[in-house]
Amino acid sequence: MTDAFTAPGRFFRGNLHTHSTLSDGVLPSAEVCRRYAAQGYDFIALTDHFIGLYGYPVADTRPFRGAGFTTLLGAELHSGAMANGELWHILAVGLPADFAPGHAPDFAPAEGQETGAAIAARAAAAGAFVAIAHPQWSGLTLADARGIEAAHAVEVYNHGCAVGSDRADGFGIADLLLTEGRRLSLIATDDAHFTEPDHFGGWVMVKAEENAPEALLAALKAGRFYATQGPELRGVALDGDAVEVACSAVSTVIVQGRGSAAVACHGAAMTRARVPLGRCAASPWLRVTVIDAAGRRAWSNPIWR
Template sequence: MIPWDAPGRFWRGNLHTHSDRSDGALPPEEVCRRYRAEGYDFLALTDHFVGAYGYPIVDTVPFRTDRFTTILGAELHSGAMANGELWHILAVGLPPGFAPSRTPTFQPIPDQESAPDLARRAVEAGAFVAIAHPQWSGLTEADARSLAGIVHAVETYNHGCAVGCDRADGFQMLDLLLTEGHRLTLCATDDAHFTEPDHFGGWVMVKAEANEPEALLAALKAGATYSSQGPEIRGIELSGDALRVDCSAAAAIIVSGRGTASKAIHGESMTTGVMPLGRFEGSPWLRVTVVDRAGRKAWANPIWR
């Protein structure tokens, strides 16, 4: 879906956050207050779903207001990745009674539920599910492929991983999976713990008719979103042999596609860019990045031609 064609308006939210119900520094009420005070429209509190913390799906309903909503969720864990470490799977929109995996700590144990089975259960329970921080996790291509046909998205920018260890990126993994034909979307998140400056750095803009959990989740699953560190993407139109992008003031508009297909338009305070698509003739998908003069970026979901 191209979200600018969808009904409703854009709502700003963060899909990945922690509180002191797991390894975050602040109580849930204060986490919600801070996001609300910073102008966010919604927040998913996604504490670590492990036995050591009591498998929390934190009830944030009491912290909703007439202008701010919350979506229940968790960061799920079960099984070992190829590097022997525990899987991290982001699940937004879980029911309060979602059955725990057998994950007592952050160490994998024998005969645990597999990551694909856990992700599939979360999807079937109604959640929007994403592969969390591929670069930070040390995800292999085989790991990613095991979830590619199940999940909705790849977490392509994680602000906590950016400031904490310089491993924020998920675009290489996303582009690989897109090239293999998997129709995934992308999301930027904070993964905030409030133990370092890991908050208010990456978010998702969701086009929906109401700032309500059900409407936001439906839009997330449909791909009616883009992600940002600051710039706005105000429209993308694919017409014939060109792609038009309308945005807030930008220093670069970049189009990426399969393999080495990529090209940028550079300028000063650009609010419109038109990219000829000859360079992308063989690419079944395209995605757009907008960069402002401060180096902050916004990313559109892949467009399938």
């Protein structure tokens, strides 16, 4: 992945997974965008459920763009069935407004519909940034995840799934795919429906030269971002036999690698840490987690060695 911390530009805060009254959210699109802008977000992707029940919506949020706030068109795609018999959930951010529907009349698998892998590939070919949504909540198997070859990312934290079912995690699937050589990035999102406190809990910080849809989308595809619940990452770099981390004040810095490999550094209000690779030295990839005194986390994208 391209290094977000040395690339030109600045970081922009964005949510990549949100719903409105165009599908099963409770707020109109304009109000969802207004709330995110008021909360200090730089951009949002409204990703309503792309099924026939709701008329296959790709929300037109272009009218809600303004000074300091922009939007990316997108949808949460559904098709085929996973191993557990339930419908696929695949995020597609940067979809064209006229993205062709498949055959997904509702939230149940239908005879003859395209597979999840096929609709993900169609979305990527149409220019979208594609992510495997909420693996733990979906009951995703590793074999399921392997099949989505067009994915750019795995949703590793989903705030709505944390609040509503305590199934927010995607790291188990992500780390196994990384170990198999898949060069994936890691996103945190809200999946906000505004039916419960499922908003403003997880986001991405994207490094781009301007807060414009094309620049943000290119940065997402290149992995120039990190995911967070609040802490800031200001630098993550491999330096010989250690990883150098700069961040906002945190209590823990962890470097993770293949299998059980991990090395942790603990302290008080740390803003810099040099973490020796130790058991991570043989891993082909590394990633970093920081944890602040309130238990909030931020996660780097993988570093490939």
